Amino acid sequence: MIRGFLNEGGRLKAVEGASELSENLVWIDLINPTDAEENDLESRLGIDIPTKEEMEEIEISSRLYNKDGAAFMTATLPAQADGDDPQMHPVTFVLSGVRLITVRYHDPRAFQTFPQRAEKVPMGCDTGEGVLVALLEAIVDRLADILERAGREIDGISRDVFQHKGAKPTKSQDFQKVLEAIGRKGDLTSNIRDSLVTLERLIGFLGHGAMQRKSGKDLRERIKTLSRDVRSLADHASFLSQKITFLLDATLGMINIEQNAIIKIFSVAAVVFLPPTLVASSYGMNFEHMPELEWLLGYPWAIGLMILSAIIPYVYFKRRGWL
16 A cells, blocks of 8 residues: 655645655655555665565664665554554655655554644645654654553552552452563563664664755754654663563562461461360370379360460460561
């Protein structure tokens, strides 16, 4: 699928039949392009559009390079990030003259919201470079929203772990749910941080190219602002990762405390019932001559002694605060 956009006073206007490739198009968006569409665009634009396999290369030289007078930049972006399992796939941005070409095989939210906004509000989309900077700003805003949501949900997990003293004790099943939630948030923040790292490299490459192309001062300032925003978000993602690690350690500590409390109960019960067991064992021996054997109060005496020997350790543990 191919989408095309024209520049109208700094605004974007979607064009039907973008495959005709009007010279006035400032942005061509390729979504899951077929081989025929790629070959047609390559012949018309005179550039080599990277394939999906080439976009997934992890080497910087395969993601950021200049070729045939065009700048190729690839970053990993999330899609369907309203949950904890976003789709992470690369998106390639190609600056060829005054035109921007994007190649993608998934649908990040920014590619839906940015054209709608740019159609209503002038965002400096006079050239492909201007479209790219505005699109990157929308992508960074989207990543910031994802991190803010993740931060709020992590705070909720923190409240579940460190609940109020008067609250009902957390059950083992609840701890299991907390661990699963922590794991999901850890994966989410890790994916977003990976995306921010690729964006930071891309923006640095874009800024260097803007200086060489002698782009406008306003555009260069926006690129610098983007770079600072990405670094700030990366720092925030690192903070969230550290908080998740802390919550994981705290949750495991809570589980150990709960297990220790259970073991303590069994230990105290064993100590409490040990003296009565000793008394019962003594009076259960089959010796012929036992003083209490013929005693009328022998049975009540043995029962009372067992009860007393159980109460004394219990009272002692209670006074020491072990129960």
